[in-house]
Amino acid sequence: MSNTQTQQTQANILSAEKTRWIYRKMVEIRKFEEAVIKGTRNGSLGPFAHTSDGQEAVAVGTCAHLNEKDYITSTHRGHGHSIAKGGDLNTLMAEMAGKATGCDKGKGGSLHLADLTKGNIGANGVVGGGLPIACGAGLTAKLTKSGAVTVAFFGDGANNQGVFHEALNLAAIWKLPVVFVCENNKYGEYTWNGYATAATKISDRAAGYNIPGKTINGNDVVEVYQTVGEAIERARNGEGPSLIECETFRIQGHGISDPQIYKTEEEKQLHLTDEECIKKFKSYVTKHQLLSDKEMSEIDQSIEDTVEKALQFAINSPYPDAKELYTDVYVSY
Amino acid sequence: MSRQITTVQALNEAIKLAMRADERVIVMGEDVVGGTGLPHLEEQNIEAVGGAFRVTKGCSVEFGRERVLDTPISENTIVGTGVGAAITGLRPIVEVMFNDFLGYCLDAVMNQAAKFRYMYGGKANVPLVVRMPFGAGYGAGAQHSQTLYSMVTSVPGLKVVVPSSPYDAKGLLLAAVEDNDPVIFFESISLYGLKGEVPEGYYTIPLGKAEIKRAGSDVTIVAIGNMVQRALQAAEQLAAKGIDAEVVDPRTLSPLDEDTILASVEKTNRLVIVDESNPRCSAAADIAAIVQEKAFDNLDAPIKRVNAPHTPVPFSKPLEDLYTPSAENIIRAVAEVVNDESIIPV
Ligand SMILES: Cc1ncc(C[n+]2csc(CCOP(=O)(O)OP(=O)(O)O)c2C)c(N)n1
Ligand SMILES: [Mg+2]
Numbered sequence: 001m002s003n004t005q006t007q008q009t010q011a012n013i014l015s016a017e018k019t020r021w022i023y024r025k026m027v028e029i030r031k032f033e034e035a036v037i038k039g040t041r042n043g044s045l046g047p048f049a050h051t052s053d054g055q056e057a058v059a060v061g062t063c064a065h066l067n068e069k070d071y072i073t074s075t076h077r078g079h080g081h082s083i084a085k086g087g088d089l090n091t092l093m094a095e096m097a098g099k100a101t102g103c104d105k106g107k108g109g110s111l112h113l114a115d116l117t118k119g120n121i122g123a124n125g126v127v128g129g130g131l132p133i134a135c136g137a138g139l140t141a142k143l144t145k146s147g148a149v150t151v152a153f154f155g156d157g158a159n160n161q162g163v164f165h166e167a168l169n170l171a172a173i174w175k176l177p178v179v180f181v182c183e184n185n186k187y188g189e190y191t192w193n194g195y196a197t198a199a200t201k202i203s204d205r206a207a208g209y210n211i212p213g214k215t216i217n218g219n220d221v222v223e224v225y226q227t228v229g230e231a232i233e234r235a236r237n238g239e240g241p242s243l244i245e246c247e248t249f250r251i252q253g254h255g256i257s258d259p260q261i262y263k264t265e266e267e268k269q270l271h272l273t274d275e276e277c278i279k280k281f282k283s284y285v286t287k288h289q290l291l292s293d294k295e296m297s298e299i300d301q302s303i304e305d306t307v308e309k310a311l312q313f314a315i316n317s318p319y320p321d322a323k324e325l326y327t328d329v330y331v332s333y
Numbered sequence: 334m335s336r337q338i339t340t341v342q343a344l345n346e347a348i349k350l351a352m353r354a355d356e357r358v359i360v361m362g363e364d365v366v367g368g369t370g371l372p373h374l375e376e377q378n379i380e381a382v383g384g385a386f387r388v389t390k391g392c393s394v395e396f397g398r399e400r401v402l403d404t405p406i407s408e409n410t411i412v413g414t415g416v417g418a419a420i421t422g423l424r425p426i427v428e429v430m431f432n433d434f435l436g437y438c439l440d441a442v443m444n445q446a447a448k449f450r451y452m453y454g455g456k457a458n459v460p461l462v463v464r465m466p467f468g469a470g471y472g473a474g475a476q477h478s479q480t481l482y483s484m485v486t487s488v489p490g491l492k493v494v495v496p497s498s499p500y501d502a503k504g505l506l507l508a509a510v511e512d513n514d515p516v517i518f519f520e521s522i523s524l525y526g527l528k529g530e531v532p533e534g535y536y537t538i539p540l541g542k543a544e545i546k547r548a549g550s551d552v553t554i555v556a557i558g559n560m561v562q563r564a565l566q567a568a569e570q571l572a573a574k575g576i577d578a579e580v581v582d583p584r585t586l587s588p589l590d591e592d593t594i595l596a597s598v599e600k601t602n603r604l605v606i607v608d609e610s611n612p613r614c615s616a617a618a619d620i621a622a623i624v625q626e627k628a629f630d631n632l633d634a635p636i637k638r639v640n641a642p643h644t645p646v647p648f649s650k651p652l653e654d655l656y657t658p659s660a661e662n663i664i665r666a667v668a669e670v671v672n673d674e675s676i677i678p679v
Contacts, residue, residue, distance in 0.1 A: 046648065047472040098472070098649030109474040109648030125476030126436065127406050160405035161437070188406050190381040191363065195370025196405040262368035262381040319651045329644050 011288040013222060019290045022064055022221055024299050026056040026278050029080040031307040032089060033252075036079065036096060036110075040256050044315050045096045049110040052080035054251035054270075057277035058183050059084040061224025062151055065232045071119045071137040071150040073130030076111050077183070077250070078123030081153050086118040089310040099317035106320045107328065119148075127188070128154065128161030131180070135167050138176030138241075149235045150178045151228075157188020159202050165209075168243065172209040175240035179231045182245040183218065189254045190262050206243040218246025219277045222284055248277070337528045343499035344388045344464075344520065347506035348426060350535045352396050355424060358510060361402045361411055362428030366393040369403035385430050386466060386525055408434045412441035412463055416515070419461040420449060424510060432465040432481045432519060446515035447490030458513045462506070466522045468559060468609055469646045469657050478646035478653075482519045482557070483610040486586040486619070492516040492540055493587040497561035499529040501584060504538030512540060521559035521609075541588035545597065549579035552667050553597040556580060556607040557616055560639075560658060564607050567663035574676040576667065586616050594620065595628050602633040603670040607663055612640035637666040 014022065033053040039045035052059065055077070063084035066072070074081040082092055087103065095102030096110050103115050114122030121137060124130045134152035141148040158164055159182060171178045182202050186193050199205055206213025212234070216227045224246055231242035251271045253260040260268065274280060285291040338346070352358045366389070367381025368374040374381060375398075383390030393401035404411045408429055415427040429438060442463065449459050469478040486493045492514050496502040502520070509516040546561055547568050556564035561582045568578040581597050583589055598604050604624055608617035617638040624636060639658045647653055661678060668677050 046650075098652075104648075106649035107475075107647045107652065109472065111474050111476065112648070125474060126434065128437075129476075157406045160407045162407065162409055163437075189364050189385070190367035191403050191405075192368065192370050195403070261379070262371055262374060264373060320647075320649050322651070322655055324649075325647055325652045325655050326642065326644055 011290070013226060014290065016290065018064060019285060022060050022225070023281060023285065023291060023296060024303065025060045025084050026221065026281060027300055027303050028089070028307070029053070029056045029059065029083050030278060031303050032079060032083060032093070032310070035093070035307050035311045037252070037256055039096065039311055046098055046109050048255055049096065050077040050255055051252050052077050052250070054277065055183055055185060055218070055248045056080055057221035057224050057281070058181065058218045058246045058248060059153070061221040062181055062228045064225055065229050066119065066149065066151065068119050069146060069148045071121050071134070071148060073121050073134045073137070073150065073152045074113070074123040075130065075153055075155055076123065076125055076127070077155065078113055079110070082113040082115065082120055082123065085120045087113065087115050087120060089306055090313040093310040093314040094317045097314040097317070098319065099314055100320040101313070101317040105324060107324070128158040128163045130154065131158070131163050131167035134178050135171050135176055138171060138178040139174065141177050142174070147236060148177070149232050152178060152180050154180065154182055155188060156182060156184040156186065156193040156197065156202060157191070159205065160196055168205065168209040168211065168241065171241040172211045175238065177235040177238070178241045179228065179235050180241060180243045181228060182243065184245050184247050185250045187254070187262065192262065201245060203243055203245040211241050211243060213243040213245070215245040215247060218248035219275045219280055221277060221281050336531060336533065338499055338531050339526055339528050340499045340502050340520070340524045341386060341388055341526070343503040343531045344506055345390055346531070347503040348389060348392060349395065351426070351507055351510040352392065352400065354535065357422065357424045358426065359400045359402065359418070359423055360389055360392055360426045360428070361404055361415060363404055363406055363430050365389040365428055366398060366401055366403045369398060384428060388464070389428065408437035409441055412438040413445060415461045415463065416441055416445045416449065416459060419459045420457050424460045426462045426464060426510060429463060429465040431477050432467040433476050433479050435465070435481055442485065442491070442517065443488050447488045451490060459515045460513045461515045462509045462518055463515070464518045464520060466520045468521045468523055469641070469653055470523045472648060472650060472653065474648040475645040480609040480641065482586055483615040483619070485517050486616060487614065490515065491587060492585065493519070494540060494585045495519045495558040496584065497524065497558055497582050499527060499531045501538060503531055504536050505540070505584060507535060508537040508540050511537060516540070519558065523559045524562070527562070538584065540585045541590055543581055543583045543590035543593035545579060545593070546582050547578065547580040549577040549601065551577045551601055552579070552603040552605060552671055553601045554578050554580050554605045554607060554663065554667070555594055555620055556582060557586070558609065560607040560609055563658060563660050564663055567660040567667070570660065570664060570678070571667060571676060576671060576676060578667065591623055591627070594624065598624055598628050599631045602631055604632065604636045605639060605663065605666045605670055606636065607639045607658055609641055609658060611643050612638060613643060615640055634670040634672065637670050639663055639666045
């Protein structure tokens with residue numbers, strides 16, 4: 001392909017509507033996480049949170065292909081996944097504060113955001129916990145012929161859990177409509193993936209399960225959109241699972257108070273470079289004239305307001321009633 | 334002997350003393366060093382963290398990364414590796430970051446470590462310590478706040494330790510490392526920051542020996558782990574109301590020092606058991622059953638248990654506060670067994 005052709009194809013990848021949606025969601029997640037950091041530090045939210053700022057492109061580029069019938073399973077770093085899958089900022093933020101108006105009535109917290117009505121089967125406090133659950137959702141979709149695809153988000157650290165291998169194998173032999181999306185931010189807490197993982201690339205693991213595996217730039221939302229899109233299409237067509245490794249970085253530490261001494265100076269500055277995912281997308285849309293600066297700053301402003309309202313909603317909402325301690329343990333007992 | 338240190342520091346000291354005393358002692362777990370393999374840290378022998386709760390802080394610096402091993406996130410294999418290493422001559426101290434992750438490593442704990450000696454006819458020892466923080470109270474939600482020592486106590490072949498103070502934590506951990514059986518060592522997260530007197534040197538506290546933390550004559554309160562501190566608070570408030578409570582800390586749930594508990598009940602004729610586990614099949618249920626079987630005639634009132642409710646741990650702060658047994662819950666239970674409602678604070 002000639003350069004001009006590539007550029008044209010590049011420009012056609014995203015519809016105007018998708019472009020706006022992607023930009024909006026990425027900024028929504030970023031601003032939400034910034035509010036979470038603020039709220040966690042000043043005590044208006046819960047005592048901890050693992051924020052996903054820096055990794056927005058993976059959640060958004062992936063969920064851009066999913067409808068409400070599709071499922072995701074998420075992780076302890078799951079705010080972005082929840083937002084990208086259509087979660088309501090007010091109820092998400094209220095959950096973070098443990099309020100009755102939260103998406104789990106305040107019983108779950110940051111580690112356990114879930115909204116089944118939107119196909120979000122839930123964030124998980126157990127590393128790797130969502131992977132077999134995604135297989136289960138895939139099995140339902142397959143047996144009921146619902147056409148739904150399940151995306152299992154997981155971190156690089158989770159790829160050394162036994163369940164990761166078991167889930168990939170099972171999904172492969174049963175040709176489940178599941179896409180395994182790895183957010184490789186290079187660290188599992190304070191442990192470097194280069195040390196913890198024997199494979200050169202996490203996507204190399206796919207070969208052992210005879211499924212497609214790809215490693216892509218997870219800071220490039222367009223690349224995520226294209227590559228994960230193909231895997232989702234494949235799954236929807238009954239051709240089985242894929243493993244996509246998205247290389248990215250977290251702007252914060254593991255949690256909010258992590259001094260990150262394991263990162264090099266260069267890594268600590270990554271969010272100031274062109275690799276920062278929102279900046280990267282901005283230059284893409286500008287280059288291809290998909291969104292103007294004015295449109296983007298209007299979106300930014302409206303999100304600023306929405307997120308601030310969400311934080312106020314969380315702060316002003318009541319705590320759950322004491323009797324809620326005992327409800328929801330069983331359906332009937 | 335007036336040095337005051339936190340439980341984390343006491344545990345840290347125990348690990349270092351054990352590693353100095355016996356080169357077969359090794360430490361493994363997620364982030365017990367932090368940053369392993371990164372040249373900019375390794376060249377200067379810097380650890381990135383020293384354990385999620387800093388219990389292994391400085392261990393890799395002193396003993397090197399051959400004996401202090403960061404692991405991948407693979408709980409079943411981490412503990413299983415500990416079992417294999419223990420059988421073949423090392424004395425591993427394995428850290429599981431939260432006891433909730435027993436979910437992944439229960440096979441290694443329950444089917445491997447616990448059974449090895451028995452099912453091979455007594456041929457093998459498994460001198461393994463698996464440390465795991467537990468407990469609610471700090472807003473971490475349902476999968477990071479459970480209290481699971483009761484579940485493990487039901488498995489023959491395992492020893493189960495639950496210290497209640499910095500002093501006990503150090504002495505019990507050193508005893509656990511010396512012990513030739515697998516020991517599951519439960520550390521209450523809410524006690525990590527608690528300070529207490531701890532001698533600098535090496536000492537052990539025998540496994541299977543309870544301690545009377547406060548002598549009294551009117552009612553026995555058996556309390557486990559962090560609940561000992563709550564029971565002591567309750568006992569102070571009760572003393573002001575003229576009730577003299579004896580607080581007994583079993584310190585190890587397996588083996589259980591039945592004699593000390595029974596002797597206390599013989600003296601006070603009344604028993605309250607405080608345990609942060611969910612109530613069903615809990616350590617409290619177990620101790621209550623033992624006491625009514627062996628000392629029914631000594632009891633002047635039904636035994637009262639104070640447990641967390643039969644629910645997962647909620648995230649929301651006010652619900653979590655309700656979930657965890659409080660000094661007030663303990664006082665209410667005591668009021669019932671001494672049949673005196675006037676002692677309940679209003
Ligand atoms: C089974 C289990 N083991 C350990 C932990 C503690 N923990 C929480 S997050 C984390 C690191 C996970 O790393 P990764 O999968 O790369 O996700 P990231 O935090 O980088 O997004 C660890 C070890 C856990 N929550 N669950
Ligand atoms: Mg990671």
